[in-house]
Amino acid sequence: MSYAQLEALGRKLEAVDHAIAILSADEATNMPVGGGEKRAEAVAHLAGLRHETFTAPEIADWLDAAKSEDLSAEQKLSLAEFERVYTNATCLPADFVREQTRTNMRSEQLWRDLRAKNDWAGFAPALESVVALAREEAAMRADKLGLAPYDAMMEQYDPGNRAAEIAPIFDQLKTFLVDFVPEALENQADLPLKPVTGPFAIEDQRALGLAMMAALGFDFTHGRLDVSHHPFCGGVPTDVRMTTRYRTDEFLTALMGILHETGHALYEQGLPRDLSHMPVGKARGMAIHESQSLFVEQQLARTEPFWHWALPHLQEHLGADALPGWMAQDVLARVNMVERGFIRVDADEVTYPLHIILRFEIEQDLISGALSVVDLPEVWDAKMEAYLGLKTIDNPADGPMQDVHWPAGAFGYFPSYTLGAMMAAQQWAAIEKAHPSLNDDIARGDFHAVNAWRSEHIWQQASRYSTPELLTRATGAPLDPQFFIAHLKKRYG
C-alpha cells in the first residue's frame, strides 16, 4: 500500500531530522570549539541524505497511487500535506539548488564580515547575486505551485500566506502604529523606573526559569533548559531543547527569553505524538509557531495578573533583597518599555511591526524586480523615517544590513513575525471570550484554560490546515488586525 510506504518514508525522515536537531542543539550548548568542523561535515551529510531520501523518484508514484487507496478523512489530510511538502522540496532543479546554496553561503559569510565594518558597497554585489537567484527561485516555485512569485516564497514558511490578504492588514496596522508610537512613548514618559540591583546569581535565575517553565506546563520528561549564545527552542517534540543566556547584572532579559521559548516548546510538546513522523503531524509553520511563543511572552506574561502571580516566585528565587519593594507595575514598566530604534530584534511589541512591514514591502519589490539592490539603502531610509522617524542612510549596518535573512536568501519569512503577534492577540481574545475569568486564573498561576484551548485548537491540529484556515477554525474568524490593535491600545494607550 502506497500510503504505508509514505509512512515508512516519514519514519526515515523523522530519524534523520531527529539526529540533525539534537546534533544542532548539542553544538550550541555542549560542543567543545574544536568539534565544529567535523560536526558541520556530519550535519551537512545528514542534510544531503535527507534530501536524497525525500526526492527519490518513486515517492511521486506513491503519492499518486495513495490517492486512489481507501483512506480515512484524517489520512487524506495527511496525504495532501505530504504532497504539499514534497512539491515544495522538489520544485527546484538540483543544479540550481547547488548554485544557490553556494551563492547564499558565500553571501552570508561576507555579510558577517562586512556588517561589522558597515561596508554596504562591498556587500551589495553579493546581495545582488542572492536576489537574482531568489527571483529565479520564486519564478520556479510560482510556476510549480500556481501562485504569485512572492506568495510562492512565503508558502515555504506559512502555507496559505498570500500578499494580497496580508498587505491590507499590514496597511491598517501601519496606519495605526505611525500615530500610536508617539502616543505610547508619551504615555510612558512619567512612569517611574525602579532600579535593578544585581548581581543575580545564574543558579538562582536558572531555578526561577525552571519554576516558570514548569508552571506554564513545560514537560521536563520531554525537554530541558540549557545555555547558548543565541537562545533557541530546538530538539524534537519528545525531547525539546530550550536555551537562554544569562547576565548577572540583570535578569529580565533572560527570563522574558525563557517565557518566549517556553511558548515555542509547549507547541512542540503538544503536537500529536502518533503523527510525529508525518508532515501533517509537524508544527504548522513560522507564523503559528511565533503566535505560540508570543502568546506566552506578550499575551500572558507582559500583564499585571501574570506578575501578580510571578513576583513572589521572583523574590523567592532571587532573594527578597534583590527586588526591594517591587510591585507588578515595576516589572511591567521595565518589560513593556517602548523605544524607537534601528534594530528589529531589539524592538518592543509596539514598534516591532513597523520593522516588519518595512521589510515586507521592500522584499516584495526585490522579488518582483521593482526594486534593485543598489536602491535599497535609500528606500530603507525613507521608510524608516516615515514609519519610525529614524535616519539610517549613513548607517547601513543598522539599516538594510542588520538581519541575516536576506544575505542568506530567505525572502518571505519576515511577515511571519508580525502575523504571529497578531494571531496571538486574536487567540487570546477567543480564549477570553470562552473563559471570562481568564485573568483571575492567570493571577493565580493557573494556565490550564489557556493550554487546554491551545492544545485543542492549535497544537493538536498540527499541519492539517493551512495557516489562515487553522486560525479561522481556532478563533472563528479570519485574521483581523483589530485584536492586536486593541491589545496595544489597552496596554500602551
Add this chain to the structure above:
Amino acid sequence: MSYAQLEALGRKLEAVDHAIAILSADEATNMPVGGGEKRAEAVAHLAGLRHETFTAPEIADWLDAAKSEDLSAEQKLSLAEFERVYTNATCLPADFVREQTRTNMRSEQLWRDLRAKNDWAGFAPALESVVALAREEAAMRADKLGLAPYDAMMEQYDPGNRAAEIAPIFDQLKTFLVDFVPEALENQADLPLKPVTGPFAIEDQRALGLAMMAALGFDFTHGRLDVSHHPFCGGVPTDVRMTTRYRTDEFLTALMGILHETGHALYEQGLPRDLSHMPVGKARGMAIHESQSLFVEQQLARTEPFWHWALPHLQEHLGADALPGWMAQDVLARVNMVERGFIRVDADEVTYPLHIILRFEIEQDLISGALSVVDLPEVWDAKMEAYLGLKTIDNPADGPMQDVHWPAGAFGYFPSYTLGAMMAAQQWAAIEKAHPSLNDDIARGDFHAVNAWRSEHIWQQASRYSTPELLTRATGAPLDPQFFIAHLKKRYG
C-alpha cells in the same frame, strides 16, 4: 579512481558514525527520560543506514579495482584495512544477522530481568539459543576469513588475536597468579587504612577531575567531561565525550574512573586527524584501547610518584581538612587494595586477570561445542574455586550470569581486557627503558615523555597494523606476560 570512491564512502560513514556517537553520549548525559523511545528509533535507523551504505555491492568492486591503482605505501595499508573491515562487516547473510539481532536482544532483556532474580534455570534456554547462533556465526566468519572459529570471533575486536598465541600467555599468568594472590593479600594485611572523611562536594570533585585530565594532556577544545550512570568515553576524536559518576561520601572511585577514561580519551584525541574518515585512521581495537586506559590508570596513576605529585592537587580541590595528614601511601593503600571477589568489574588488577582467563577458557569451549550451556554453572564454579577459592554454584547471578557480554552474544571480547593490562605494562617498560628518569617526570606531573612515546608508537599508528604487530613495533617484542608479572610483583610482592 576507486580509492577516491572509498575515501568518499569513508566520509559518509564517518558522518553517520559521528551522529550515532554524539546521540548516544547525549542520551546518557542529557536526554530527558521521555526522549528515549524516539532516540532509540533514530539511532536504530542510522545504524541500519550505516549498514546499507557499507554493504552496497559496488564496494567490493572498488576494493578490487583500487588494488591495481597506483597507491602509496600508506594508501596500501589503508586499502588493506578497509578491505578487512568490509569483509568483517559483510561476511554474514542479512537474514542471519536479523535473526541473531532479535535473539540476542531478547536474551539480553531477559538477562536484565532474571539476573536480578538469580534465575539461571529461567535464563539458560535463552542463552542456549544465543550460543547456537554464535557457533553458526563463528563458523561463517571462520570460513570467510580463513581462521579458526573462535579466532574469527576475536578478530572483530582485536585483529590478529589468535587463541593459540594467547592461551600459553594466559597459562603463564594464571600459574603465577594462583600463587601470587594469597601472597599479595598477606602483604597488604598490615597496611594501615586512613579513614576517608566526606562529604566531598561534587563541584570540588569535578574541578579536581578536570585538573587531572588537563595535566594528563586531555585537550578540552576537543572534548568534555559529563556525568552518566555508567562512566564511558565516547563521542568522536574531535569531540570526545567522557563521563564519570560522583558520590559524596567518597571520591576515589570517581577519580580513578576519570583517570581510566582519560586514557581512552587521549588515544582518541591522539589519532591521526587526516585519516579520521578511513578505517586505517581509527583506534586499533579493544585490547589496544584498554592498554591506553590501563596505562594511565594502572601504570601511571596507581604509583607513588604519581600521588606525590597529585596529592597537593587533591587537597587544593577537596580542602585541606578533607584528607587530614594523607601521604601518597595512604592513597595507594586504598586504590591498590587486593580482594578476592565474585564480580569481574569490581576486581583489582591482581585478581582481575583470573576472571578473564576463566571466561576465555569457557567461551572457547562454548563456541567449539565442547561445553554446553547447561554445564556452565558447574564449570564456572570449578574454575572459580581453583583460581580464586570462591564457590559460585548457588549464586549464578554473581557467577556466569554476571556480565552482559554472553547474554548479548559477544564472544571473543573478554581476552581484550587482560591483553590490554599486559600491553600497558609492556609499553611502560619500553618507555622507561627509553626515558630512565620517567618516575621523576611523573613525580613532577610531567607527562610529556609518556604521551610523546604513546603518540608516536600507538596513537598515530592507528589501524595500520594488526594488534600483535602494533605492540611488537611499539615495544620491540611480541606480547610477553613477564612485564605484567614483574609489575604486579613490584607493586604487591
